[in-house]
Every structure is written in structure tokens, then in C-alpha cells.
Amino acid sequence: MTRWVLHVDLDQFLAAVEVLRHPELAGLAVVVGGDGDPTKRGVVSTASYEARALGVGSGTPLRTAAKRIPDAVFLPVDRPHYEAASATVMAALHEVTDEVEELGWDEAFLGIDDPPDDDPEAVARDVQRRVLAASGLHCSVGIGRNRLQAKIATDYGKPAGVFRLTAATWFDLLGDLPPSALWGIGGKTSTKLAELGIATVRDLAGADVEALSARFGPTTGPWLQRIGAGRDSAAVRESPRERRSLGREVTYQQDLHDWDDVRAQVVELATRVAGEVAESGRDAVRVVLKVRFVPFTTRTSSRVLPEPTTSATAIEQAALEAFARFEPRAVRLVGVRAELSR
DNA sequence: TCTGGGGTCCTAGGACCC
DNA sequence: TCTGGGGTCCTAGGACCC
Numbered sequence: 001m002t003r004w005v006l007h008v009d010l011d012q013f014l015a016a017v018e019v020l021r022h023p024e025l026a027g028l029a030v031v032v033g034g035d036g037d038p039t040k041r042g043v044v045s046t047a048s049y050e051a052r053a054l055g056v057g058s059g060t061p062l063r064t065a066a067k068r069i070p071d072a073v074f075l076p077v078d079r080p081h082y083e084a085a086s087a088t089v090m091a092a093l094h095e096v097t098d099e100v101e102e103l104g105w106d107e108a109f110l111g112i113d114d115p116p117d118d119d120p121e122a123v124a125r126d127v128q129r130r131v132l133a134a135s136g137l138h139c140s141v142g143i144g145r146n147r148l149q150a151k152i153a154t155d156y157g158k159p160a161g162v163f164r165l166t167a168a169t170w171f172d173l174l175g176d177l178p179p180s181a182l183w184g185i186g187g188k189t190s191t192k193l194a195e196l197g198i199a200t201v202r203d204l205a206g207a208d209v210e211a212l213s214a215r216f217g218p219t220t221g222p223w224l225q226r227i228g229a230g231r232d233s234a235a236v237r238e239s240p241r242e243r244r245s246l247g248r249e250v251t252y253q254q255d256l257h258d259w260d261d262v263r264a265q266v267v268e269l270a271t272r273v274a275g276e277v278a279e280s281g282r283d284a285v286r287v288v289l290k291v292r293f294v295p296f297t298t299r300t301s302s303r304v305l306p307e308p309t310t311s312a313t314a315i316e317q318a319a320l321e322a323f324a325r326f327e328p329r330a331v332r333l334v335g336v337r338a339e340l341s342r
Numbered sequence: 343t344c345t346g347g348g349g350t351c352c353t354a355g356g357a358c359c360c
Numbered sequence: 361t362c363t364g365g366g367g368t369c370c371t372a373g374g375a376c377c378c
Contacts, residue, residue, distance in 0.1 A: 034346070043346050045378090058378085064343045077346090104348090104378040186376055217353055220375095244350070251346060286370095296345065302371060335347085 007150035013106035014046035036076030038066035111236035148232035204228025249335025274312035283308035284338035289322035292333035
């Protein structure tokens, strides 16, 4: 039996969906983010390839994007519309196999056993045709023997391509790259690894697991070495998985200077979250309050609920108890998150 | 550059108990 | 009067991802 994992990633998803319904935007620098007003606080969710070529990508502050590309088309994030497009795509993927693990709106892993002629590329191209036919959207497909290989392969297939990455080519392709080239390693971990003399993926694969464990802990240490070597579980976890938490947060356009205003926002968010907890049919077991002070210092405070509950009163009270631990200061963001019972 | 909103998982320290 | 080892829970925060 031969086992393959395919990683399907829609190309410039939000921008592509917008171009589909506004064909006149094709070929333009399209920037989707916030409420579409680039003078407000917010960041870019997705930029079209044309915008990326001009220095604007996901995470770029909208105000920066507007300075870099004054004549870009700025559009608001339209969640319901993207969710519908995503559902169409995921349905197309489920026609290929039941083994589908969704990763947000625009990505999924597919588990494929024994493809015809042991030709996973043919399956990948079939996936691309089906997605395009169903949704009008192009995607790239990475092929690997596990999720990690497939996920990284996709980048080499973009846009609209197919790319295979296995143990045979892992070090040829990635060996000399910094560890941050790997899925799960960001800038912070990369810096810590450099302090241990680990500068490349090859170094990481050959690193001493004991040393990694001493620095990163008993779970993360060995995991880092494994992903350096390109090893990962081939299991595709069926989605949707049981959600662990549910929250709402808001960055205010103007900083809140009045502590009573902040308190009122805590209550409002807690009420909203409580409503959604009740709707979810699950119980909350803990409430986490998040406050981002001016200029950008973030603090959290949490309370275990006396018992698992959907009670808005209990959730609000826990949020306020957490709130009472903070000293009054100017605030730019308030968030409330409920952790759900297992 | 002046930094969203939705999440997940892991670590570490202190409290507390046996 | 100076002190163990293990286990679990709670809390805060870090890091990462889409």
C-alpha cells in the first residue's frame, strides 16, 4: 500500500473570490482587509499577486498598504461570502476522498491511499480541475508522504501548480534554508535555535534531542528535531474537530481612556460570547479576558468557572473578576474567550 | 510598518495535597 | 527547624498559524 498526503491551498483566496464577483478587478492590485477603509486600524487579510509584487501582503497594516499602493482596490472582509465559497471548495474535495482535514477557509489535507498507477500527481490535477469547476477558483497542490512535506511542497507549486516533496528531496530543497522555512517554526524559535548553533534545516535534523529538550521542553524539543528531518504524522485528522474555545475581540478605532468604558466593553463582549457558547450547545469551563494597552502591551487574565455553564451571568461575572485584576490604563483592544468543556 | 480577529498547543511557576 | 518527591490544578504568557 502506498500512502500519500495532498495539501490543497487556494491561490490568493479572498482576493480571488472578490475578482470572481467583480471581474473588472482582474489584474489589479486588490487588497482585502478590515472594513475596507485603509485609513483605519486593521491589517491585510489577503492581497492579490499584483499587490504582493508592490510590497503588500497578509498582515501588512492597511495604512501602510495605502501608502505603498495608493491606487489599490481596498475591499472589506466579507466573512459569509468567503465561508460559502469555502464550503463549495470543501465539498468538491470530499468528492475525492472522505479523508479531508480542513485548515481554515482555504486549505485542506487529503489522505490518499494507493492512487491509480501510484500517480499522486494525477490525483492532484484531478483535484485542481474539480475545485475550478465547482468554484471558479485556482489552487495549488503539494504532495508528500506526510502532512509536513505536503504543506511545504505547496509553496513550490504556487500558483496553480503541483509539487512533490518527499524524504528523497527534503534536504536538497530545504537543507540550507533557515528553520523558519518549516511549518511551525517562526522567527522567535529560529532566533533561539541560532543561539544553539542551529542555523539551517539540516542542522536541526542533526541536532541533539537532549539539548533541544532542555531548551524547548520535553514535547517541543523532540518535535523540532523531527520536523527538521521532515518527519510528521501521515494521519489526516478528520474535520471538523471539536472546538476548544470561542471568543470575540475588538480593536477600537480610538483608544479607550475611560476605565468605565473599558468595563462596559468587557460586559458587552462577555454577553456576546455567552450567547454564542449557549448556541454552540457546549459548556464554558473558563473565561479568559484579554486587554491590549496603549501602545501595544497585551495582558490576559482568566478565571475558572465554578461549574461548567452557559449562563451569561456567570460568564460575565468571571470576566469582570478577571478585569478587576488590571490597573486602569488606556486600552486599544478588549477580548473575551470562553474555553469549552471537553 | 504602527501593528486584526479567529484559533490551537505548549511551558513554567506556584499552590496544594499526599 | 529545616526539610523529599510526585502529582494535579490554576494562571499567565509565548509562539505559531490562517
